[in-house]
Amino acid sequence: MKFLVLSAFTxxxxxxxxxxxxxxxxxxxxxxxxxxxxxxxVKPPAGSPNVIWILLDDVGFGATSTxxxxxxxxxxxxxxxxxxxxxxxxxxxxCAPTRAALMTGRNHHAVHMGGFAHYFSSAGFPGYxxxxxxxxxxxxxxxxxxxxxxxxxxxxxxxxxxxxxxxGPFDRWPSGKGFEHFFGFLGSATxxxxxxxxxxxxxxxxxGRHLSEQITDKAISYIARQKAAAPDKPFFLYYAPAAxxxxxxxxxxxxxxxxxxxxxxxxxxxxxxxxxQKKLGIIPAYAKLPERDPYIQAWNELKPDQKKLYARFxxxxxxxxxxxxxxxxxxxxxxxxxxxxxxTLIFVVIGDNGASKEGTLEGVVANGHSPRxxxxxxxxxxxxxxxxxxxxxxxxxxxxxxxxxxxQAANTPFKYWKxxxxxxGGTRNPLIVYYPKGIxxxxxxxxxxxxxxxxxxxxxxxxxxxFPEHIRGIKQDSLHGTSLVYSFADAxxxxxxxxxxxxxxxxxxxxxxxxxxxxxxxxxxEDLNGFSGGGKAVNKDFDKDVWELxxxxxxxxxxxxxxxxxxxxxxxxxxxxxxxxxKYNIYPYIDWDDVFRARLINSKKLxxxxxx
Numbered sequence: 352m353k354f355l356v357l358s359a360f361t362x363x364x365x366x367x368x369x370x371x372x373x374x375x376x377x378x379x380x381x382x383x384x385x386x387x388x389x390x391x392x393v394k395p396p397a398g399s400p401n402v403i404w405i406l407l408d409d410v411g412f413g414a415t416s417t418x419x420x421x422x423x424x425x426x427x428x429x430x431x432x433x434x435x436x437x438x439x440x441x442x443x444x445x446c447a448p449t450r451a452a453l454m455t456g457r458n459h460h461a462v463h464m465g466g467f468a469h470y471f472s473s474a475g476f477p478g479y480x481x482x483x484x485x486x487x488x489x490x491x492x493x494x495x496x497x498x499x500x501x502x503x504x505x506x507x508x509x510x511x512x513x514x515x516x517x518x519g520p521f522d523r524w525p526s527g528k529g530f531e532h533f534f535g536f537l538g539s540a541t542x543x544x545x546x547x548x549x550x551x552x553x554x555x556x557x558x559g560r561h562l563s564e565q566i567t568d569k570a571i572s573y574i575a576r577q578k579a580a581a582p583d584k585p586f587f588l589y590y591a592p593a594a595x596x597x598x599x600x601x602x603x604x605x606x607x608x609x610x611x612x613x614x615x616x617x618x619x620x621x622x623x624x625x626x627x628q629k630k631l632g633i634i635p636a637y638a639k640l641p642e643r644d645p646y647i648q649a650w651n652e653l654k655p656d657q658k659k660l661y662a663r664f665x666x667x668x669x670x671x672x673x674x675x676x677x678x679x680x681x682x683x684x685x686x687x688x689x690x691x692x693x694x695t696l697i698f699v700v701i702g703d704n705g706a707s708k709e710g711t712l713e714g715v716v717a718n719g720h721s722p723r724x725x726x727x728x729x730x731x732x733x734x735x736x737x738x739x740x741x742x743x744x745x746x747x748x749x750x751x752x753x754x755x756x757x758x759q760a761a762n763t764p765f766k767y768w769k770x771x772x773x774x775x776g777g778t779r780n781p782l783i784v785y786y787p788k789g790i791x792x793x794x795x796x797x798x799x800x801x802x803x804x805x806x807x808x809x810x811x812x813x814x815x816x817x818f819p820e821h822i823r824g825i826k827q828d829s830l831h832g833t834s835l836v837y838s839f840a841d842a843x844x845x846x847x848x849x850x851x852x853x854x855x856x857x858x859x860x861x862x863x864x865x866x867x868x869x870x871x872x873x874x875x876x877e878d879l880n881g882f883s884g885g886g887k888a889v890n891k892d893f894d895k896d897v898w899e900l901x902x903x904x905x906x907x908x909x910x911x912x913x914x915x916x917x918x919x920x921x922x923x924x925x926x927x928x929x930x931x932x933x934k935y936n937i938y939p940y941i942d943w944d945d946v947f948r949a950r951l952i953n954s955k956k957l958x959x960x961x962x963x
Contacts, residue, residue, distance in 0.1 A: 393498040395585055395814070400786065401686075401695040402494070402810055403588045405679060406453065408446065408506060408596040409769060410780070411706030411761025413621075414672060418701070418781045419628030420761075421612070421620065422669045426680040427699060427783060432794045434697075434785035435839065438633055439846075439907075440801040442704050444777035444855045445770050446539055446596075447481070447508050449703040449803050454489040454509070454528070456807030456830040458852070460936045462487045466856065466946075467539065468523075470512040474951045478936030481511050482523060488822035490807045491529030494587045497816050502573040503530040504566040505591035510537040521552050530589070534569040536562075541593060543600040544747040561601070563592050567678040571685045578689060590682065594675035597709065597752035599667050599745055606670030606745050613665040616650025616658065617760040618643065620665075624763040632796055634764050635907060641766045646712065646882050647756045660738050664714045664753040667745035668761075696813060698806055699783040705776045706761035708768040710752035712882060716740045718750045723880050730881075755882075764908050770876055772853035773860045773869030773899075775909055789813070790839050797838050800846040800862070804832030812836045852931040857893070857942030861928040865904035868914075868924035870896040874944050893940055898925060 376388025414420045417427040418436065442449040443459050451464035459465060460478035467473065468481030483489075491501040503525045510523050515537050525533035536547045543562045548555050550569075558565065570590055577586055613620065621640060628634045643649065650658070679699075686692040713734045715721045720736040722728050743749045758768050762776045771777035782801065787793065811818055812834040819827060833848040853860040857872030873896070874889040900914040900921045914921050932938050945951060949958040 393496065395498040395816075397583075398694065399585045399814060400789070401585045401587070401691060402499075402814070403590060403682070403695060403697045404453075404490075404806065405697065405699040406450070406589070406591045406703055407675065407699075407701050408591070408593060408703055409705075409707040410595050410672065410702035411758065411763075412702070412765060412776075412779055412781060413624040413628065413763030414595075414706070414761040415676075415701055415781070417783070419624050419631050419633045419763075421623060421627070422609075422672050424673065424676040426676045426683060427701070430683070430697060430699060430785040431783045433787050434783055434790060435792060435795055435797050436633070437782035437784065437797045437799070437801055437835075439798050440700070440780060440782035440803075441778045441851070442700070442702070442780050442803045444704045444772040444853060444858070446506075446703045448855065450506075450508050450591075451483055453700075453803045453806060454491070455483065455487040456490070456804050456832040457487050457828060458804065458831045458935045460854065461828070461831065463936075464509065465854070465937065466941065468509055468511045469539065470953045471957055472946045472951070473511070473953055474941055476936070476939060478938070479941060481509075483509060483528070484828075485822070485825045486828045488819070488825075488827055489528045490810060491525075491587060491589070492822050493529070493807075493811065493816065493819060494814075495529050495531065496819065496822065497814075498584065500573075500577050500581075500584060500586040501530050501532075502570065502586065503533045503535065503589040503591070504570045504573075505535040505562075505589075506539075506541075506593050506596075507533070507535060507537050507591070508539050512538075515549075515554075517554055519552070524549075524552060526552055532573050535566055535591070536593070540596050540598075542598060542747075543593060546593075561674075563594060563675055563678045566590070566592060567681050570682055574685065574691075575689075578691070588682075590679070592675055592678065595668060595672050597707065597715070598749060599664075599671050599751040599753065600747060600749065601667060601671040601674050601745055603745070605674040606667045608673065609666040609669040611662075613662045613669070614658070616653075616662070617647070617665075617756040618650045620757075620760040621763045624760070628764060638764060638908060639910060640764060641908065641910060644755070644759055644766070646877065647759060650756070656738050657734065660734070660741055661714065661754055661756065663741055663744050664710075664751065665757050667751055668753050668757065670745070693788050695786070696789070696810070697783070697785040698810075699785070700803070700806075701781040701783070704769040704780070705765070705771070705774075705778065706758040706768055707752065708755050708758050708770065708876065710754050710758065711880065712755050713737060714754035715752040716743055716749050726881075766909060770855055770858065771871070772855040772858040773871050774858075775903075775907075777855070777858070778853055778860075784835075784839070786813075792840065792842075795842060797842060799835065799838045799844065800848050800851075800865075801835055802832065802848055802851050804830070805835050805848055806832070808832045808834040809836055850927070852928055852935065852937070854932075854937050856946070857896075857940065857944075859928065861924045861931065862903075863924060863927060865902060866920060866924060867901050867903055867909075868898055868921055868928070869901075870898045872896050872942055874942075876943050879943055879947050891942065891944055900924070
């Protein structure tokens, strides 16, 4: 009965109890000799805003109309026009590392997510085992302890594969990391109509509707129920749709909106977006568009059937992105209808990395007919299969992903793609910050350097919540991010996040005070998947990787390599990277070749267990 009374009391007041407070009453032999004591209730300051973090997947810097693209995203446009656009914000270059750094405010290797939590790619080292320690508490844990309700919907991506059954353990599910409710999927990717769906601590059967619709319904229901029970209690919502990660699946009513709009191809797309970005002030006036990547054919050299096929891939992708923007609008409009939008701080990160190169050169309609998944299949055979099944692209029967040419186009104005930690094309993603009630600037651009670890300290500073020394009795590691609140009111304030490393499966970089040194590593994903036509035979040697040097203050999209001109600066940055490698558990260097060749203990187990 005592438990029931306490639960009801907590529900009515809307506040949690701070368990860490030492007992301060007096316990005597009798009640007359004793003094009761109750711990103080955790109560956010009156009027504390709700908080929503929105994280999209694999979008590309130049895709949305909000940042100069030609794909319509009116909801993001509206949030940005009434808030701030950050054009120098960065991610880790691939999904799980980005999400781990975002959630914890610490660098991804420091929280054991140097790669993925997947069995095939995790390794028994502190930087790579895929198990975020309790000493690196999440934003959800912190806000929950400070009187917020916490919800998450969509992609989580941080639960070890071994823990995802209904038997758990559940300490690395969202519920174990501070979220009171979760609805979505635990892995890196899922089918949009047949998702590997989870609600709270149970795997459930999907209902056949598009996943984005389902997670949006659930997000709205969480908010509605919470506000009905405790109208003044703020909430934190992490909204992370699978979009626009493959498979690109969306109803034709959305993809057909773009019929014919990409018939002029990816070269024209890049030029159009580049001009838009200059006009909007998203990129510097001095900027030049990088050359088309050598892997990618000029659009005007393609055959008519290829153009028709590739244009359809992009129509589906564009429809998928616009549909995602619409689903976000449903949350925004619901908040407006209950008079909560003006008191909601919203962060939108448009992509957890750059646009994806995983669609290969031909695009993917069905995984079994992709050279990436079927090594016996030629590129011509894959393309002919795609052309014969063009009507399937985007449907529930497809595994659609667009070809590499569109990935470079979506990443305008940068070179390279997702996974490339050495490149701004892999790591630079748009950020929108919206809270007109507390941020006076509207529609302005911010160019301060930011990294995904910055959102946690930004949120805490804005809410006037101190970073906790302990969470649930466990001493917390230091944060690595830097709050961006200083930049909200000052477009010209110098960047405070001045140093950052990057490392994803061999590709690596180090940023400091506007200078950046980076090295592509071979064999890389393209080498191992035969992008050059049959695959490259590459001898792996980290010491022979070629480092490049850029001054991003004057060359924001890495066109002029200064390595030969400033060898001392390059050497200085390389030394700094090695220091960070020791400090943050980047060692040992693990690359895609180690994963593909099953050199890790878990990948070896999978290989030997596979049917012969």
